[in-house]
Amino acid sequence: GVNADAVSHHAMGLVLALARQLHLARDQQHNRYWRPMISDPAQREDDLCGQTMLIIGLGEIGSRLAKLAKIFGMRVLGVKQDISRHDGIADEVHAPSELPRLFSHADVVVLCCPLTSTTRNLIDQSAFSAMKSSGQLVNVARGGCVNETALANALTKGQIASAAIDHFYDEPLPVDSPFWSMKNLVITPHSAGETRKYEDNVIDILIQNLDRLWSGKEELVNQIL
Secondary structure: OOOHHHHHHHHHHHHHHHHOOHHHHHHHHHOOOOOOOOOOHHHOOOOOOOOEEEEEOOOHHHHHHHHHHHHOOOEEEEEOOOOOOOOOOOOEEEOHHHHHHHHHHOOEEEEOOOOOOOOOOOEOHHHHHHOOOOOEEEEOOOHHHEOHHHHHHHHHHOOOOEEEEOOOOOOOOOOOOHHHHOOOEEEOOOOOOOOOOHHHHHHHHHHHHHHHHHOOOOOOOOOOO
């Protein structure tokens, strides 16, 4: 896609930011606070090697994210509608019906799926209850895939450790939203797909499709219908 690289890189960046607590470091920089070493190992920054990432939506973006996660030594579980069609990057690929069981195995859950009638409110209270209390949620899909009331409860009550969200129900996010003040939440303003190469990528795909049409090929790049 036009911005598949950008979105997958953004997702991996958010995963790293949560693991290394870069958002907290930025807050400390703003407050001119040099944090001492943390004595409690459970409160320290973490590394990704050996952790399990659950990617919901193993399409073009999800598959690219899986490759990035493998570079960091992560185990990757993928979820997609048609499990017979995948590139083999993920260690395991499961149908959506397996999600309730998979949540408890994941250290990081990343949403890369489209918003449909089946994915709306996919991450709800039951999903958060099934996740690890040390788990993290990253959403670079549509805001409607996550129930925001359940998300707020999960973050404030410690059902999960942290989250990073790129898209919300209402945008811009209202100034009175409780999400703004949550220290265990990273917010990006629906910018996962932004890249300096966007226009060039659009032109490249246009040229490819014109060449395909000129040569009589019926299937186009990024064809929807």
